Amino acid sequence: MDKIKITGGVPLKGTIRISGSKNAALPLMAASLLTSETLRLDNVPQLADIRTMCELLDLLGVSIEDNRVSDGSGDLAFAANSLTSTVAPYDLVRKMRASVLVLGPLLARLGHAEVSLPGGCAIGTRPVDLHLSGLEAMGAEIELAEGYIKARAPKGLKGAEVLFSNVSVGATENLMMAAALAEGETRLVNAAREPEIVDLANCLVSMGAQLEGAGSDVITIKGVPSLNGARHSVIPDRIETGTFVMAAAISDGDLQLEGARPDHLEKPFQVLRQAGVAIEPNDKGLRVYRANGPLQGTDIMTEAFPGFATDLQAQFMALMATAEGASMITETIFENRFMHVPELTRMGADITVHGASALVRGQKRLKAAPVMATDLRASVSLVLAALAAEGETELNRVYHLDRGYERIEEKLATCGASIARSKEDISS
Numbered sequence: 001m002d003k004i005k006i007t008g009g010v011p012l013k014g015t016i017r018i019s020g021s022k023n024a025a026l027p028l029m030a031a032s033l034l035t036s037e038t039l040r041l042d043n044v045p046q047l048a049d050i051r052t053m054c055e056l057l058d059l060l061g062v063s064i065e066d067n068r069v070s071d072g073s074g075d076l077a078f079a080a081n082s083l084t085s086t087v088a089p090y091d092l093v094r095k096m097r098a099s100v101l102v103l104g105p106l107l108a109r110l111g112h113a114e115v116s117l118p119g120g121c122a123i124g125t126r127p128v129d130l131h132l133s134g135l136e137a138m139g140a141e142i143e144l145a146e147g148y149i150k151a152r153a154p155k156g157l158k159g160a161e162v163l164f165s166n167v168s169v170g171a172t173e174n175l176m177m178a179a180a181l182a183e184g185e186t187r188l189v190n191a192a193r194e195p196e197i198v199d200l201a202n203c204l205v206s207m208g209a210q211l212e213g214a215g216s217d218v219i220t221i222k223g224v225p226s227l228n229g230a231r232h233s234v235i236p237d238r239i240e241t242g243t244f245v246m247a248a249a250i251s252d253g254d255l256q257l258e259g260a261r262p263d264h265l266e267k268p269f270q271v272l273r274q275a276g277v278a279i280e281p282n283d284k285g286l287r288v289y290r291a292n293g294p295l296q297g298t299d300i301m302t303e304a305f306p307g308f309a310t311d312l313q314a315q316f317m318a319l320m321a322t323a324e325g326a327s328m329i330t331e332t333i334f335e336n337r338f339m340h341v342p343e344l345t346r347m348g349a350d351i352t353v354h355g356a357s358a359l360v361r362g363q364k365r366l367k368a369a370p371v372m373a374t375d376l377r378a379s380v381s382l383v384l385a386a387l388a389a390e391g392e393t394e395l396n397r398v399y400h401l402d403r404g405y406e407r408i409e410e411k412l413a414t415c416g417a418s419i420a421r422s423k424e425d426i427s428s
């Protein structure tokens with residue numbers, strides 16, 4: 001099993017190109033199921049989760065052509081002109097929850113689909129009830145049997161008013177895709193407003209969908225009988241951007257993040273500036289460095305977009321662990337999303353958890369320790385902590401990192417980080 005060793009204390013200096021967004025690319029790939037024509041996606045990152053979605057689409061009968069090269073150019077092309085299966089099996093869904101995004105498109109295009117229930121997840125129970133009740137409102141018949149969601153729409157999906165009781169990114173995406181091919185008009189109320197939703201909407205519109213309101217909390221979709229192929233470029237990854245902003249800040253470095261979209265990160269940047277991070281948008285992306293000396297403890301609460309993203313919470317906690325003063329970090333989106341706390345504590349962080357809030361008392365210097373990645377964002381928070389720590393940190397279970405951060409060691413090493421991967425077994 002791979003592990004990563006990082007020797008801390010080097011201020012990161014240089015330029016990092018921001019990759020395409022994983023969370024935007026996954027639903028866009030699922031949208032290829034909606035048409036028999038080819039969907040070409042540019043700027044798709046090379047990541048384990050993208051490979052898992054390719055595996056799933058391949059299993060359903062989608063032909064995939066990978067023309068990507070390591071500099072980020074080249075497209076991934078999907079042709080769903082002869083689908084051979086409508087089953088998303090447990091083995092793939094268990095690896096990646098976003099597999100559930102094939103449910104809406106399959107049901108809309110073919111009238112039936114079977115998707116394994118995602119089951120337990122390291123960051124809480126993460127149900128799919130909003131996806132299912134939305135599809136039921138559109139006329140789908142859904143049965144849960146043998147660990148599978150078995151959905152049928154023998155007479156096709158019908159437009160409906162869907163009021164989400166909670167904001168859900170995945171449910172909004174599934175319903176947008178299903179409604180694009182349904183008969184009549186669908187209104188999604190209390191829809192998610194994330195940039196990834198807007199990216200999916202833009203792609204669906206270029207495929208011929210009639211959709212309005214993405215980016216607001218009401219999305220209206222008038223179903224059309226069929227969609228066409230298109231070419232679409234995936235937005236830059238705002239979570240990767242936020243992570244590298246914090247890498248510059250925690251290491252007291254100076255980075256240029258090429259291709260970053262500051263407009264996707266207004267709230268996190270507001271908080272980071274308050275903490276003492278200088279973030280200067282420029283024509284190529286943005287420059288980031290510490291404004292003047294040590295960072296200051298700052299409170300945050302995670303919220304759906306445009307609030308502070310839960311996917312940046314663990315990284316912010318690592319940053320605050322080295323700030324002057326205390327900060328209160330409250331997680332409102334997922335239960336059990338403080339699994340990085342014991343690991344950061346092993347590195348000398350002073351963190352006390354009270355329910356959904358963590359009180360972080362900043363320390364002058366963290367200390368290296370062997371640590372274990374528990375989920376994607378938790379693992380990168382340990383990388384950030386290690387960049388600032390005294391000594392060599394050994395990070396185990398880095399496969400979590402590979403799900404969401406493209407060539408992270410290379411990107412950090414180019415900017416001076418002392419970071420290396422080894423293929424040893426953790427038991428050795």
Ligand code: UD1
Pocket residue numbers: 022023024026097098125126127128129130131132166167168169170171196310311333334335
């Ligand atoms: C997406 C992102 C993930 C991010 C999350 C929140 C992808 C591939 N993943 O996940 O990185 O952390 O948004 O920004 O884009 N919920 C229900 N019922 C449902 C669906 C969700 O109760 O049917 C709850 C969840 O348990 C959670 C909250 O709603 O508490 C938000 O989840 P959701 O927005 O659906 O997250 P994902 O789409 O899974």
